[in-house]
Amino acid sequence: MVILIYGIINSFSLALMAIGFTLVYGICRLPNFAHGALYVITGFLVWSLIHLLKLNYVISILLALVIMGLVGAAIYRFVLIRVRGMATSEIIATYALGLAILEFLRWGGFKGMTYTLPVFIEGSVNIGGIPVDFQRIIVIGIGIIVVSFMWLFTHFNKTGLALRGMAQDEHAAMMLGIDSDWMAVIAMAMGSILAGLSAIALLPLGNIVVEAGYNVLILSIAVCIVGGLGSWVGAILAAFMIGFLQIITVAYIQSHFHMVVALLAIIVTLILRPSGLFGRQKELEERV
Amino acid sequence: MAKQIGTFEKRKERLDRGIKVRTEGIYAVSSWQEVTYLVLPRLILIVGLLLLPLLIPSLYWKRVISIAAIYALLALGFDFLAHFVGLVSLGGAFFIGVGGYTAALLNKSLGLPPALTIPMATIGGAIICTILLLPALPLRGVYFAIVTLMYPLALMRIIEALNIFGGTDGILGVAGFPNRWIEQYLIILIVIFALFGLRRLVNEDIGLVFRGVKDNDQAVRASGLSITLYKAIAVFIASGLGSLGGAYLSHIYMWSGISQFALDFSVIPIAATVIGGGGTLVGPLLGCFFLVPISEWLREFGTLRIVFYSVILMAFIMFRSEGVMVYAQRKYHQFQRWVKV
Numbered sequence: 001m002v003i004l005i006y007g008i009i010n011s012f013s014l015a016l017m018a019i020g021f022t023l024v025y026g027i028c029r030l031p032n033f034a035h036g037a038l039y040v041i042t043g044f045l046v047w048s049l050i051h052l053l054k055l056n057y058v059i060s061i062l063l064a065l066v067i068m069g070l071v072g073a074a075i076y077r078f079v080l081i082r083v084r085g086m087a088t089s090e091i092i093a094t095y096a097l098g099l100a101i102l103e104f105l106r107w108g109g110f111k112g113m114t115y116t117l118p119v120f121i122e123g124s125v126n127i128g129g130i131p132v133d134f135q136r137i138i139v140i141g142i143g144i145i146v147v148s149f150m151w152l153f154t155h156f157n158k159t160g161l162a163l164r165g166m167a168q169d170e171h172a173a174m175m176l177g178i179d180s181d182w183m184a185v186i187a188m189a190m191g192s193i194l195a196g197l198s199a200i201a202l203l204p205l206g207n208i209v210v211e212a213g214y215n216v217l218i219l220s221i222a223v224c225i226v227g228g229l230g231s232w233v234g235a236i237l238a239a240f241m242i243g244f245l246q247i248i249t250v251a252y253i254q255s256h257f258h259m260v261v262a263l264l265a266i267i268v269t270l271i272l273r274p275s276g277l278f279g280r281q282k283e284l285e286e287r288v
Numbered sequence: 289m290a291k292q293i294g295t296f297e298k299r300k301e302r303l304d305r306g307i308k309v310r311t312e313g314i315y316a317v318s319s320w321q322e323v324t325y326l327v328l329p330r331l332i333l334i335v336g337l338l339l340l341p342l343l344i345p346s347l348y349w350k351r352v353i354s355i356a357a358i359y360a361l362l363a364l365g366f367d368f369l370a371h372f373v374g375l376v377s378l379g380g381a382f383f384i385g386v387g388g389y390t391a392a393l394l395n396k397s398l399g400l401p402p403a404l405t406i407p408m409a410t411i412g413g414a415i416i417c418t419i420l421l422l423p424a425l426p427l428r429g430v431y432f433a434i435v436t437l438m439y440p441l442a443l444m445r446i447i448e449a450l451n452i453f454g455g456t457d458g459i460l461g462v463a464g465f466p467n468r469w470i471e472q473y474l475i476i477l478i479v480i481f482a483l484f485g486l487r488r489l490v491n492e493d494i495g496l497v498f499r500g501v502k503d504n505d506q507a508v509r510a511s512g513l514s515i516t517l518y519k520a521i522a523v524f525i526a527s528g529l530g531s532l533g534g535a536y537l538s539h540i541y542m543w544s545g546i547s548q549f550a551l552d553f554s555v556i557p558i559a560a561t562v563i564g565g566g567g568t569l570v571g572p573l574l575g576c577f578f579l580v581p582i583s584e585w586l587r588e589f590g591t592l593r594i595v596f597y598s599v600i601l602m603a604f605i606m607f608r609s610e611g612v613m614v615y616a617q618r619k620y621h622q623f624q625r626w627v628k629v
Contacts (some may be wrong), residue, residue, distance in 0.1 A: 031430045033378075033437065082606045088376050091433045092558055093605050095378055099555060100598035103591040214441050221434055229430075256449035263442045270423035270431065 002130050003247055009136045011243030012143035013202055017216050018223035018235045019146065020194035026167045026230030027187040030080065030090055034098035035195055036217030041101055042068050042196035043208040047115055057118065065196050072192025073185045080188070081181060098217070106210040115208040117200075135204050142201045146194065147236060163187060167230065215259075222262040226269045228279025237277055241265075297629040302622045329620070333570065334480055341472045349581070350472060354540060356580035357475040358384075358533035363557035363564075363572035364482055365526035371567040372490050373522040374502030379436035381553035383530025384537060385443060385546075387413035391535035392459040392544035402463055406535045413531025418524045425519045428505070440549040447546050458545020462538050475536055479573065482529055486569050489525075498522055551594060556583065559601045565611025574613065 017039070024032045042064055049060035079097060083089040124133040153160035165173040166183045174180055198216075206212075223242055227234030242265055246258040269276060311322045341350050362380040369375045391409035394400050400408070424435040448456055465471035489495055497518050500508040505515050538544040556579055557572065564575025579597065586593035604611070 031434065079602065079606060083609075087430070088370055088374075089605050089609060091376050091378065091430060092562065093602055095437070096555070096558075096598040096601040096605070099551065100595045100602070103551075103594040103598070107590050107592045107595065215445075218438055218441055221438060225431075225434065259442055259445045259449065263438065263446075266435065266438065267423050270427065270435070274427050274431070 003244075003251055005130060005132060007244040007247040009132075009139060010247050011240040012140045013198075014219055014223050014243050015236050015239035016139070016143050016146060016194070016198035016201060018220040018227070018239055019150065019232060020191040020198065021220040022224045022227070022230060022232060022235040023150075023194065024187055024191040025224065026232070027163055028166075028184045029170075029230075030184070031094065031229075032188070032191060033091070033094040033217065034075065034101065035191070035220055036213035036215070037098040037101035038068065038072070038192050038195040039199045039216045040105060040208065040210060040213040041071075042199040043117065043203045043212075044105060044115070045196075046117060046200060046203075047208060050117075061200055064200070065193050068192045068196035069189040072188040072190070075192075076181075076185050076188040080184075084181075084184075098213075102210055102213045105213075116206075117204045117208065139201045139205075142197065146197065150232060159186065218259070219262055222266050224276075225266050226276055228276030231276070231278040234276055234278030298626045299629050300624050301627045302618075302624040304622055308621045337476050337480060338473075341476070351540070352581055352584050353577075354472060354475050355537075355584075356577045357479045358537055359553070359556050359560070359580050360479050360573045360576040361482060361529045361533040362553060363560045363576045364479075364486060364569055365529045366557040367561045367566055367569055367572045368486055368490070369522060369526045370561065372495065372502065373498045373519060375519065375522070376433040377436045377526065378433050378558070379438075379440045379554050380530060380557045381440040381549045381551065382436060382443070383413065383417055383527045384534035384553045385440060385549040386416050386527075387531025387534025388538040388544045388548040389453055389459070389534075390416070390531065391538045392462045393453070395462050395538075396459055402465060402539045406532065406539070409535035410528050410532040413534065414524050414528035417527035417531065418520055421523055421527075422520065425523065426516045437554075440551075440554060444546050444549040454545065456546060458543055458547075460543055462542045462544060464539055464542045471540065478532065478536075483569055483573055486525075490569075494518075494521070552583070555594060555597050555601070556580065559597045559604075561611075562601055562604045562609065563611060565613030565615070565617075566609075568611075568613045568617060571611050571613030575611075 020038075021032060021035045024030055024035075045064040045067060046060050049055050049063060050057060053060075055063070075097065079093055080090065083093050124131045125137070126132075154164045155161070162173070162178045163183055163186065165176070165178060166180065166187075170180060173183075195216075203212075219242075223238045224230075224235055225238075226242060227236070227238030242262060245265070246261050249257045249261050307321060307325050310318070311326055316322050316326055340353055344350055344353065362384065365383070366377055366380060369377050387409050390413050391402075391405045394405040394408055394412075395402070420439065421432070421435060424432045447453055453459065465474075490498065497508060497513060500511075501515055501518055501522075508515055508518070534548060537548065556576065560575030560579050561572040562575075563571075563579070564573070565571030583593055583597075586596060
């Protein structure tokens with residue numbers, strides 16, 4: 001029972017982390033290695049807004065998300081647009097950007113265990129005899145809201161449909177008049193907002209540390225590869241698989257192994273089924 | 289490039305220099321000018337590298353030269369993989385860490401001297417790295433970059449969490465080199481051999497297959513060659529160089545720990561390649577000898593130096609992705625002038 005509940009919580013956490021990465025990859029074919037950096041920087045942004053500008057918690061969150069969206073758009077518009085299409089340079093550019101942000105935060109003094117975000121609602125509730133704090137239930141709630149919002153957005157909103165079109169076939173979308181650069185800007189902005197949203201939901205459960213950036217990056221990459229790079233449904237399913245695997249490992253083997261699980265998941269997926277569960281790249285195109 | 293000047297259009301034309309044309313083929317040895325034209329840059333490089341430890345008086349900076357040479361091995365590996373085989377390896381730290389731990393373990397558990405552990409760690413490290421990277425090799429696209437990015441981060445956390453191989457303390461008491469001059473010059477000789485060896489390798493037949501894998505792997509497949517095999521050979525060579533550097537590093541510091549998986553070892557080779565000029569193997573080497581002293585000088589600023597490289601890396605990738613040596617080689621071999629269209 002413990003495993004079930006904590007498994008669901010872990011899975012939704014992973015899904016929240018991964019959906020930003022898979023969105024950007026699915027639409028622009030651009031692996032955003034700065035994803036972990038955007039996660040951590042949102043946390044510090046909210047903390048600064050609360051403690052340095054003394055704003056309300058809710059207002060800080062909304063303001064931070066807006067700023068993150070603008071940051072994501074700026075990253076595409078000023079950095080990535082110049083290296084678009086050159087795969088090597090894209091990878092190096094996002095990697096260098098993520099590294100610069102994370103190490104800057106580490107140098108800027110944001111070290112140690114002293115930076116935390118307050119939880120939304122204090123207290124805990126008893127589910128089936130196991131105390132679960134409200135924050136974790138809120139994580140599940142936010143996860144469900146984000147997933148349904150993404151589904152509704154990409155099926156019924158004009159911009160969402162354009163994004164989906166870009167993800168399916170870039171050239172056909174351009175022939176229909178959908179501007180590839182503008183869609184990429186929107187995709188990066190949404191990816192950053194989703195990274196920020198996952199930070200806001202998950203950081204109150206612990207401290208804000210720079211190492212979390214690297215962990216988030218590894219975990220979201222693991223989830224996206226297992227689910228298939230670029231597929232949202234795959235990411236969510238893979239999040240559940242890896243989430244439950246991690247919790248089972250922690251419960252029955254030792255608690256240090258959860259990173260090993262992620263690594264092994266990637267290796268096994270690449271050996272057995274490289275396109276992942278729902279990957280859009282067909283095996284023939286991919287396996288050389 | 290056309291521009292309007294007066295009433296007619298001009299464009300830039302680039303031509304090989306006369307002396308470059310005269311040095312093609314057998315005419316390269318027809319007179320002292322041609323021989324000098326070909327030999328001089330390489331001679332300056334070799335003599336410069338060999339004289340460098342003698343010109344630097346302080347012991348601390350002599351060690352920095354050795355460290356720069358180790359980074360140069362990594363940068364050569366990165367340039368070789370990225371520009372000659374098409375694989376972007378974001379985790380140089382992985383090779384260094386594997387080589388370093390292998391050498392340290394061989395030395396401590398089996399008591400082998402550095403003269404044996406370094407070659408064994410090179411080959412052993414290369415085998416281990418190639419096997420671990422094998423799942424990503426048949427795949428195109430971004431998977432290799434992702435896997436090499438992940439391995440150092442994950443291994444660091446695994447070693448720390450499972451507390452194996454010495455955990456966070458590392459393996460202490462690894463043997464050092466018997467003679468200071470061997471320690472200083474062996475790595476420089478290795479770097480020179482690696483540079484010219486790789487240069488020779490990419491111009492051989494197998495180098496042609498590597499370039500084919502980079503440009504059009506379906507064509508290589510259609511010729512009946514196994515792409516996974518050639519990518520594996522390339523990764524073996526590059527990880528061998530990296531493991532050599534890692535093993536050397538363990539013996540220089542007489543210690544091996546998880547900081548050998550640090551980000552420095554991943555970022556500096558990439559920055560050196562982008563700044564120095566990708567595709568020319570000498571560019572990353574010079575880039576390393578330029579960046580590593582700056583890194584040591586910036587060490588008092590903490591992790592700000594990684595921010596510094598990353599920002600310079602991004603600036604170069606965005607605006608001047610050619611690199612210094614590519615520009616220099618072009619200037620050496622070609623001249624340009626305006627001609628009427």
